[in-house]
Structure formats: C-alpha cells, structure tokens
Amino acid sequence: MNAPFSGKLAILGMGYIGLPTAVALATRGIEVIGVDVNRDIVAAVSRGEVPFVEPDLAISVSGAVAMGRLTATTETPEADAYIIAVPTPFNGDHTADLSFVQAAVEQVAPKLRPGNIVVLESTSPPGTTQKLAEWISAQRPDLRMPDDSEPNADIFIAHCPERVLPGRIMIEIITNDRVVGGLTPRCAERAASIYRVFAQGEILLTDAASAEMAKLVENAYRDVNIAFANELSLIAESLHIDIWEVIRLANRHPRVKILSPGPGVGGHCIPVDPWFIVSAAPLLSTLIRTAREVNDRRPHHVAEQVVAKAQRFRSPTIACLGLTFKANVDDIRESPAIEVVGLIAAALPEVDILVCDPYVDHVPAALSGYANVRLENAHAAVERADIVVLLVEHEPFKAMRHTRLGGKVAYDTRGVWR
Ligand SMILES: NC(=O)c1ccc[n+]([C@@H]2O[C@H](COP(=O)([O-])OP(=O)(O)OC[C@H]3O[C@@H](n4cnc5c(N)ncnc54)[C@H](O)[C@@H]3O)[C@@H](O)[C@H]2O)c1
The missing domain is CATH 3.40.50.720 (NAD(P)-binding Rossmann-like Domain)
Known part of the structure; x- marks a missing residue:
C-alpha cells in the first residue's frame, strides 16, 4: 500500500x-x-x-x-x-x-x-x-x-x-x-x-475538499497579512511616520511578525485564490474580501503618489525599476508593478516613462498601448530620470541607492533603499 x-x-x-x-x-x-x-x-x-x-x-x-x-x-x-x-x-x-x-x-x-x-x-x-x-x-x-x-x-x-x-x-x-x-x-x-x-x-492524507480549502486558506492567510502591512503603510504615510521603522520596532516583539508593505500583490496565486473562498461563502468572508480590496487598491495609491511627485517638475522623466510580480524571477503574471506603470502612463501621457527589469526583455503587452513607455536598461534609465520608482527589489536594484540616486526623487515601494 x-x-x-x-x-x-x-x-x-x-x-x-x-x-x-x-x-x-x-x-x-x-x-x-x-x-x-x-x-x-x-x-x-x-x-x-x-x-x-x-x-x-x-x-x-x-x-x-x-x-x-x-x-x-x-x-x-x-x-x-x-x-x-x-x-x-x-x-x-x-x-x-x-x-x-x-x-x-x-x-x-x-x-x-x-x-x-x-x-x-x-x-x-x-x-x-x-x-x-x-x-x-x-x-x-x-x-x-x-x-x-x-x-x-x-x-x-x-x-x-x-x-x-x-x-x-x-x-x-x-x-x-x-x-x-x-x-x-x-x-x-x-x-x-x-x-x-x-x-x-511529510505527505498528509485527507479528503479532497479539505485539501482544496487548505490551499486556498494558505494564500488567504498571506493576503490578509500583506493587507495589514499595506494598510499600516497608508496610515503611517498620512501621519508622516516612517512605516519601515515602525515595523522594524514592532517586529522586535516576540510574537509579532508584520510583513513588508509593497506596491500590491501579484503572481498567479495570492491575488486569485482568496476569491475562491469569497465566492464559496460570500456573506461570511468579509475579512478575506476586504484584504483583497486593500491589496488591489495598492497600485492605484502608488501611482497617485508618483503622479503627485511628478507635478514638481515641468517635464519629468520617470524610471520605474521592476516589472515582475516579485524579486528575482521572470514571472510578470498579475504583476502590480505593471499595473502601477500603466496607471502612471495613463495619468501622465506627456511624460517619458522608462521601465527596466533584468528579467524582462520586452515591454509587456499590458503596457504596449502607451506610447510614452519604453524599455531601457536600468543604469541608463536612472541616469536620465528625475524620479526613480523602485517597484521590485531585484538584487541589482538594491545596490543603486548609494551610487545612482543622488539628486533624484526616489520612491522606494519596497523599503530597500532606507
Ligand atoms: N505558479 C505557481 O507558483 C503556483 C503555485 C501553486 C499553485 N499553482 C497552481 O497550479 C496551476 C498551474 O499553474 P502554473 O503556474 O503552472 O500555470 P502555467 O500557466 O505556468 O502553466 C499551465 C500550462 O497549462 C497549459 N494548458 C492549458 N490548458 C491545457 C490543457 N487542456 N491540456 C494541457 N495543457 C494545458 C498551458 O498551455 C500552460 O503551459 C494553477 O492552478 C495555479 O494556480 C501555481
């Protein structure tokens, strides 16, 4: 057997x-x-x-x-x-x-x-x-x-x-x-x-419905925790408090482990799977639904922040670093970074937007309709840009803080340039 x-x-x-x-x-x-x-x-x-x-x-x-x-x-x-x-x-x-x-x-x-x-x-x-x-x-x-x-x-x-x-x-x-x-x-x-x-x-044997639900619950758990971090980030921003510092301090509590805020939740699983729970029990899934909505709203918030920063310039160039849904992979499915770039490009059609990603060699289809979005290598893009937005913490981008960003407006959605 x-x-x-x-x-x-x-x-x-x-x-x-x-x-x-x-x-x-x-x-x-x-x-x-x-x-x-x-x-x-x-x-x-x-x-x-x-x-x-x-x-x-x-x-x-x-x-x-x-x-x-x-x-x-x-x-x-x-x-x-x-x-x-x-x-x-x-x-x-x-x-x-x-x-x-x-x-x-x-x-x-x-x-x-x-x-x-x-x-x-x-x-x-x-x-x-x-x-x-x-x-x-x-x-x-x-x-x-x-x-x-x-x-x-x-x-x-x-x-x-x-x-x-x-x-x-x-x-x-x-x-x-x-x-x-x-x-x-x-x-x-x-x-x-x-x-x-x-x-x-270990191989854990169970019934089919429990296995189906366990998988969905794992990703809903992640989504709710990310939404908590993202909501804290919004609150801290409105109170002019550094969210990264707050999380660093709070996480020194032995039973607290707050995740990192970011530009949204991407990939094939976390933005999708919690909805399968919501649609199975719509009246009972208020927290799970709200978490999805908080995280789905995130790219809009990041884009709004960038657009506000762009108002300080007459004709700015914006470099957006990262297109994949997470660091150090080539997967762009459901990528919030792409959504952010699209929202900025639509809001600022006259502004040059240079996108860079060491794992992506083409402008993704979702951005191909924007004439103001162009693929560029990261160093050239940052060199030219007035505003540099870090959307994905790929390793090569982390090091840029010390060498490349002098005199630019830097917006770090991942907290790696602190
Ligand atoms: N990618 C992940 O990290 C991950 C993690 C956990 C669970 N999952 C789940 O695993 C499943 C597969 O995800 P994935 O990331 O491998 O998807 P994927 O898109 O990378 O691959 C799916 C493949 O299935 C093929 N396909 C579609 N219909 C087919 C058919 N009728 N017959 C044969 N091939 C067919 C597609 O052409 C594609 O190549 C999804 O349900 C996903 O939610 C994915």
Whole structure:
C-alpha cells in the first residue's frame, strides 16, 4: 500500500508547476509524458529546454529529456496516472474559471483504464475534485467512480495542491510537506504513492475538499497579512511616520511578525485564490474580501503618489525599476508593478516613462498601448530620470541607492533603499 508509484505518468500543463513536477518524477526513474496545448512549449520541452526562468530547472529538464524519461506532446496519451496542472484563473465576477481543468479532464477521460489515478494539482475551489469525477463519469459511464458507497472504484481521484515558491520551486517541490486529499481514503493513498517517488517532506492524507480549502486558506492567510502591512503603510504615510521603522520596532516583539508593505500583490496565486473562498461563502468572508480590496487598491495609491511627485517638475522623466510580480524571477503574471506603470502612463501621457527589469526583455503587452513607455536598461534609465520608482527589489536594484540616486526623487515601494 505504501510503495511509491511505478508506471507511466502523464502531466497535463507544462508550466511553472507541471514541468518541475514532471522533472522531479522523471529524474527518479518514472516515465513521464508532458502534455501541453501550446505547441511552442511542447517543442521547447522536447528539445530539453525550459520556456521560462526558474533556477536549477533547466539542467534537470535537459537531463530528463536526454535520458529519455521525459517526453512532451500535444496529444494526451494512455498512462497509469495523470496529473492535471493547468491554469485556474478567475472570471470577471471573481468566480473560478474551471474551463482549463474541464478541458484537461475531457482529454484524459477517453484514455482512462481501470486502476488509473487522476490527480488535480491546479488550485481549485472546494468541490472541484468531486466535479472532476462527475465530468469523467459523464464521458465514461462504463467506469465506476470513487465515493464512500463504492468501495470497488475503477479510478482513483485526488487533489494535491502545490505550494512552491517561484524562484525556489526545485527545492520546495522536494522538501515541502504535501497535502493529498482523496475522494476516498483509498484515492488519497493511491495518489500519495506518486508523491512518495520524490517528496522528502511529510505527505498528509485527507479528503479532497479539505485539501482544496487548505490551499486556498494558505494564500488567504498571506493576503490578509500583506493587507495589514499595506494598510499600516497608508496610515503611517498620512501621519508622516516612517512605516519601515515602525515595523522594524514592532517586529522586535516576540510574537509579532508584520510583513513588508509593497506596491500590491501579484503572481498567479495570492491575488486569485482568496476569491475562491469569497465566492464559496460570500456573506461570511468579509475579512478575506476586504484584504483583497486593500491589496488591489495598492497600485492605484502608488501611482497617485508618483503622479503627485511628478507635478514638481515641468517635464519629468520617470524610471520605474521592476516589472515582475516579485524579486528575482521572470514571472510578470498579475504583476502590480505593471499595473502601477500603466496607471502612471495613463495619468501622465506627456511624460517619458522608462521601465527596466533584468528579467524582462520586452515591454509587456499590458503596457504596449502607451506610447510614452519604453524599455531601457536600468543604469541608463536612472541616469536620465528625475524620479526613480523602485517597484521590485531585484538584487541589482538594491545596490543603486548609494551610487545612482543622488539628486533624484526616489520612491522606494519596497523599503530597500532606507
Ligand atoms: N505558479 C505557481 O507558483 C503556483 C503555485 C501553486 C499553485 N499553482 C497552481 O497550479 C496551476 C498551474 O499553474 P502554473 O503556474 O503552472 O500555470 P502555467 O500557466 O505556468 O502553466 C499551465 C500550462 O497549462 C497549459 N494548458 C492549458 N490548458 C491545457 C490543457 N487542456 N491540456 C494541457 N495543457 C494545458 C498551458 O498551455 C500552460 O503551459 C494553477 O492552478 C495555479 O494556480 C501555481
């Protein structure tokens, strides 16, 4: 019962989660087939390349492909187990968009054979893993789905949420504890056998809805704490008190650990996942909703501050340092830095805005409509700028305080130039 999985495994979605998981399994001897609807991604993985930046991933991908353990395709193959790691964004009304998950399930269903395992890794609202069984059942009435009254199920279905941190994925995918929630205890046990191949952290077995909710709660917890720091920053600013100093002092209390304020909350998870809780229990989620609103308001506040500073100049140039959603990664999804730049560019259409990021080599699509926004290298941008706005604390930017900023108006949203 406790033996690690052996067999052929297909992973749907070769993104930030699916590809590292594929590599973690393939480098430990599992035959992994990576499936993606994006042909460019499939071509890159097939060449042993990584279509995005993540430390230590490239060497593992090229090794796994060279060993013949990892292949990539656009067609979902027959396998012994399937992991679904496709996007779960939200709709305009903040409900979860499960269309990618449903499409992936519809690709898997025709291939299923009795004894197969299906694991949903995509972050999902409570009840999604159960829906997955219903979607499969609709396509494959010949297969017995797992539920408490069906001890002899043909298919084992579970949710195993992912909690890795971009920039540290290859370490955390191995060392983090894993929550594996099955539609039945047997499903959890069978799904856990996959993670036993590579996970060094503890594997915690539970039911599917608890696993779904635990993942959402983790990110809502982070979001609420960030909102607290961001709200403190607003209050301190209005009282002309240095928020960084206040937090430094308060955090010397043995049971206080206030996070850092910033220009907003970005990435694929924290700005999205709390909404799945809010839409599941809208009348009861007042704190979680408010935290989302506080954090979503943040880029507007930062942009307003920059626009106010620009009024001091006749024709200022503004350098905005950082475009990614966090430091030292190339991920620009849901990046508050990009939102800040867009808001400034829209408010000051006559002003030159130079954007710089060591991890981004193009003006992101969200900014391409602004004729006054241009990509520039950081040193040239700062040299030319009257106002320098630090939006992301990439390592090379931290050092600029002492060398580059003399005589400029510096607005540090991350507290690294203090
Ligand atoms: N990125 C993170 O740090 C992180 C952390 C924890 C959880 N998650 C969750 O993991 C899931 C995947 O996130 P990600 O960051 O890897 O996304 P991603 O966008 O990097 O990758 C998803 C991949 O799925 C592919 N895809 C879409 N539909 C498909 C289909 N029907 N069949 C096959 N491939 C398909 C896309 O082309 C894309 O390459 C999401 O639910 C996300 O919330 C992400």
